[in-house]
Amino acid sequence: MEFEEMKSLWTDMSQKVExxxxxxxxxxxxxxEERYTNKFRKIYGLESLGAVTCLAGAFYILLNIQKLDTWYLLTCGIICLVLLLVLPMITLRSINRTKSLNISQRNVKETLVKFYRAKNELLFTQRLNMYLGILFALVILPVFSKIMNGKDLFIEENINDLWLFIPILLAFLFVMAAWVFRAYKNITTSAENILKELDT
Known part of the structure; x- marks a missing residue:
């Protein structure tokens, strides 16, 4: 075998290996990319279901807004509507931004920078949801009491039991929100580890 043939074979093999x-x-x-996207698929589905529930609640309040006949009940109703419409959209947008990171279009360093930005936004959104959820719990009680029972919780005399229930409700909501936040943090950490595997 001549040198030129060996060189040609070596070049062919080298190209095949490349x-x-x-x-x-x-x-x-x-x-x-598939493993990364799967990390966010479940929470996106759950949050989408939650968004539909929020839209249904907002629609129900909107249909019955005329029953909120005082300025403070109307204010509570408007706050409920805003929270029910805005929070799910912000949450879904931040999950989608984190989930749809296009790994194949950029190098690992750029991908990690984009991921950290999206992760921070997602976790900030979840913290915001945690605190606004507590506000929501406080304003939804008088709204639904008036819409469903015709009772104004601010002036009813026989509602002492309900006001005792509020701290328990708030504590429960805080524990649930902290649990959800921890779940989001675990998912984003797991997704981060998947991306870091590319670096190795």
Whole structure:
């Protein structure tokens, strides 16, 4: 075998190895992207269901807004409407932004920078939801009491039991919100680890 033939064979083999490596890299990136996206699929579905529930609640309040016949009940009703309409949209947008990170279109460093921005936004949104959820619990009680029972909780005399129930409700909501926040934090940490695997 002459030197030129060996050189040609070596070049062919080298090109095949490079093509194989390129295909392997693309397959690894595709699998990583799929694993990453799957981390957010479940919470996106649950939050979408929650958004539909919030829209139904907002629609119900809107249909019965005329029953809120005092300025403070109307104010509570408007606050409820705003929270029911805005919070789910903000949450879904931040989850979608984090979930739809296009890993194959940029290098690992750029991907991690984009991820950290999206992760921080998502966790900030969840913290905001936690505190606004407590506000929501306080304003929804008088609204639904008036709409469903015709009772104004601010002037009713026989509601002492209800006011005792509010601290228990707030404590329960705080514990639930903290649990949800921890779940989001675990999911984003797991997604971060998937992305860091690409770096190695």
């Amino acid at each position: 093509k194989q490596q390129l295909l392997t890299d693309k397959l690894i990136i595709k699998m990583t």
